Amino acid sequence: MSDQKNVFLAVILCLAIILGWQYFFPSPVPEQTAEQQAIATDSSTPAPTGVTPGNASAPSSGAAPAQVLSREEVLGKAARVKINTPSLHGSISLKGARFDDVTLINYRQEVDPNSGEIVLFAPSGSPNPYYADFGWSIAPGTNVKLPTPDTIWSTSAKEITPDKPLVLTWDNGEGLVFTRTIAVDDKFLFTVEQKVQNNTSADVTLFPYGLISRTGMPEVEGFYILHEGLIGVFNETLEEIDYDDLMEGDSKEISSTGGWLGITDKFWLAALLPDQNANLKSRFNYIKSNGRFQTDYLNQTGVTIAAGQSASATNNLFTGAKEVDLLDDYEKNLEVDRLELAIDWGWFYFLTKPLYMALDFMHGHVGNMGIAILIITVFIKLFLLPLAHKSYVSMSKMKKLQPEMTKLRERFGDDRQKLNEEMMALYKKEKANPAAGCLPIIIQIPIFFALYKVLYVTLLMRHEPFYGWIKDLSAPDPTSMFNLFGLIPWDPPQMLMIGVLPVLMGLSMFLQQKFNPQPADPVQAKIFLFMPIFFTALLASFPAGLVIYWTWNNILSIAQQWYIMRRMGVSVNS
Structure with a gap:
């Protein structure tokens, strides 16, 4: 008894x-200091491991804090191409060609159907920036002029829809012409094809990368029942890293063939879905100087563009709600390993x-x-x-x-x-x-x-x-x-x-x-x-x-x- x-x-x-x-002892959410609230300039984006993205310079720890503007003010400062799909609103900036303005049409902030759409991405310079970026990197000691976050891309398009992909171009003036073709489906998936035409007399080797960056500590749920933070699956292994762990210096680098990585909230996900056959080095990192959490990957094999030829690299970006059936479909159709684990099913997956x-x-x-x-x-x-x-x-x-x-x-x-x-x-x-x-x-x-x-x-x-x-x-x-x-x-x-x-x-x-x-x-x-x-x-x-x-x-x-x-x-x- x-x-x-x-x-x-x-x-x-x-x-x-x-x-x-x-409930009784909630984890304290650290207040952002003025330094953490300061938004890093576009040229300070950290390099993926081992190479340098574009001609970007390292951030200066002594830089004065940048002025934080409202979301609307920042969106109005640069030319943009409108995103118009059944599931997404927003825009892509022609400056840097970043994914930094995405809202979810079918998910509202309140029960009222007329309340605001869920805001997923926000541009640099606004409160709590959150964006994704793709580009090319070069090996140390190589001198090639590449697109940077300050690059102004050219296009004749006014909007991107599931039926009308967006084509962006930029000429570096030294024999390389960069073309970026962005397609979007009727849900939450962007496909990004980066193409380089080499009009020089020498071969050029470039390394494609992708990153997701989020500035400021987001509000997380109060209970230890789900993971919110940085996430990925590499070599058939799920990696989950909390914001607090990264702030304490627990950064991580992982080598894998394929996989996926991103940042997850309770219901929303931003995830990079690289070429599943690529030899990747991925990273979870926290940049203390401006309070930025970042996850990124680098294709370590690189792409060699012969003189007079062109070459390309294609990768995907998920930006939306963690709908179970949709994640299952993307996992199957893109052959992405265990994308369904973006939802924290817990130890009892076979039951949940x-x-x-x-x-x-x-x-x-x-x-x-x-x-x-x-x-x-x-x-x-x-x-x-x-x-x-x-x-x-x-x-x-x-x-x-x-x-x-x-x-x-x-x-x-x-x-x-x-x-x-x-x-x-x-x-x-x-x-x-x-x-x-x-x-x-x-x-x-x-x-x-x-x-x-x-x-x-x-x-x-x-x-x-x-x-x-x-x-x-x-x-x-x-x-x-x-x-x-x-x-x-x-x-x-x-x-x-x-x-x-x-x-x-x-x-x-x-x-x-x-x-x-x-x-x-x-x-x-x-x-x-x-x-x-x-x-x-x-x-x-x-x-x-x-x-x-x-x-x-x-x-x-x-x-x-x-x-x-x-x-x-x-x-x-x-």
């Missing part, structure tokens, strides 16, 4: 620690991916994600019914024996050896196994965490309504018990925003405890009594969809346990 209680208590405490630590597919399928049929969550939870409970039945039967037997065990404790007092002998004899007589309920509980934990993970890290719940006051399943319940759920005209502080759903969850958890055998240890009993209160406060800040799932799961467990106890003649109050 004691062993079962200890295991169950350990499970609950572990869950409380995992979910609660960041099927659960996602089930929820997505059900949502497509019922039209409401909240209802889909309720239905899938029922199916999970049915699938686990044999295990849960065994667990609840064991708990019911132990609860039925509690009066007898109380008598034994009163009879034998501090004689622990005799008490244990009598209790084991009682278990044997009544065919009760105090550990029988532990294994089913342990087996169910991975499934619980997998479903929790799916609901938390994927786009399934984002801006999806339920019923009544729940307009967004990915946002916390907006009501509060401290203003009587809106009856009192007062807006409580955030810490007091404990809504209807968290309260219902707490009540269901409290009721479920009443069906379980109560701990003999008074300390354990008090901890169990405190748990519903703790989880009510904790889940108040959780997405409503997760609280609905948790509450519904508790209700189904209570119904099942009540049925089993009734069949066995066990009283809830026994």
Whole structure:
């Protein structure tokens, strides 16, 4: 009995620690200093490993901070080609030919469909620049005039669409003509072909590179349930590096054949998808002088352009939402290794991916994600019914024996050896196994965490309504018990925003405890009594969809346990 209680208590405490630590002790987001807010000039872009990009000079640590302008002011300073697709808005600057202005049409900042589009990329010189860049590098000691971030490219196009690729040209005046052809599909993929025409009398070897740069520490989620930061897959191995680790000097270089790399947020991704046959050296880095996080790759083999000939290199860029089916399609069609891992499926991938597919399928049929969550939870409970039945039967037997065990404790007092002998004899007589309920509980934990993970890290719940006051399943319940759920005209502080759903969850958890055998240890009993209160406060800040799932799961467990106890003649109050 004691062993079962200890295991169950350990499970609950572990869950409380995992979910609660960041709630009560959130990781501090470092304030940006004036130096970090300063935007590096375009010519200070660091070189990919081993070569020099263009004729760029190294950044000067003593440079005066550049003036930070609004996004609109920066976008108006240089000529641009408009991006116009069913999924993307934005523009490509003719200065440097950077991808530095991208917004997502079908994803809004708020539930209101008229709110602003999600802004992914922002130009250098604006607050928190975020952009991608492609170019050519040269070997040390080589003197070739290459395009730089200050280069003004030529084009006759006014916009780029899925049907009209953008063609940019630049002549270095020394016999090399650079052409950059950019194509975009109807979702989030750019294809960049860099071509060089060598009109000189000597061969030229150039090294294509790509980079993604982000200045300033972005806001990250408060819980240790998903990775946000720099990410990539190289040599069939996933690499995830947090912003904090890079700021502490934990930069990394990796050599591979093919692979992909980028920067990921909870729902959004910017990723470089190089030539999968190329010999690459990739890097994750933090540039302290201007507070910039950067991931880049260099094709180490290079491209040799013979005199009078031309050569090219083609690479891809993903800039958009982490839609599961879309990432799977790109992974297959481009033969990019494990691009789906841009979504943090967690340790239980073999459970999380099927659960996602089930929820997505059900949502497509019922039209409401909240209802889909309720239905899938029922199916999970049915699938686990044999295990849960065994667990609840064991708990019911132990609860039925509690009066007898109380008598034994009163009879034998501090004689622990005799008490244990009598209790084991009682278990044997009544065919009760105090550990029988532990294994089913342990087996169910991975499934619980997998479903929790799916609901938390994927786009399934984002801006999806339920019923009544729940307009967004990915946002916390907006009501509060401290203003009587809106009856009192007062807006409580955030810490007091404990809504209807968290309260219902707490009540269901409290009721479920009443069906379980109560701990003999008074300390354990008090901890169990405190748990519903703790989880009510904790889940108040959780997405409503997760609280609905948790509450519904508790209700189904209570119904099942009540049925089993009734069949066995066990009283809830026994």
